[in-house]
Amino acid sequence: MYLNNMQSYAFGSILILFLCFAACEKGILNGPLNPYGERVDLMTSESALFGPDANNGLKITVDQINDSRCPENATCIRAGEAAVKITIYDAKENSATFDLYFGGKSNFKPDTANFSINQSKFKAILYDVNPHPKTGELQDKAKAKITLVNN
Template identity: 25%
Template structure:
């Protein structure tokens, strides 16, 4: 008796199991793709270092690469100069290579301080770094990977 020989019902059962396994793998891949984050133009959004979003309706991708520097005056000190922090972001139109830009923010500038935000124009868009957290505090070290940026994007009119 050959135990490796399969009858038609066993072959059908095996085919159904393989089909279910294949469909499960496809569904898992689809779920990973659906985790993309979308924001709308003229909307404020938050990115952690290493994250990205897709801006609708133009399908423009924006990502937070790194903190270049952070010399903002700590909140518990009095400084001669407020200091500045800079982050590097990438911006990419569909089918195009990424463009890297630096977004600055001065010390003591809060989210609501719209007059003091610096805007950078690129590819027909205007980006502003509205806030960078955490804000420095004397004798506190933060790894740059802990930072999150609050960014605003709009079309240049």
């Protein structure tokens, strides 16, 4: 039995749509995985995946970066600090949200937050926020250098 042209197109279209839906894996841990401990640079609204595989990994998203550090070539009364708000998700969409700070009281040492997701312990470490603010320039391209460590 042969199909006419219209039936062939309809059948082909349905087959292609079915294959597209079947190929799409719904989940938040799709993409390249970084090993725990590797440092990544993320701008606001960017994410990175960490872990051994998509089923046992974590996704870190930078929700917001507020940089109040003293700009280069400026005289300030206080040094200021950069605050980075992050959210971390596992494959089951459990999450943890917190702020990490760089500069100010931390004396430019990495800030660390310990947290648990799905009965496993992890650590988020903020190493830096770049570029450092400059007088007269907008800071819309700030990137947080951050990593996740499995404890």
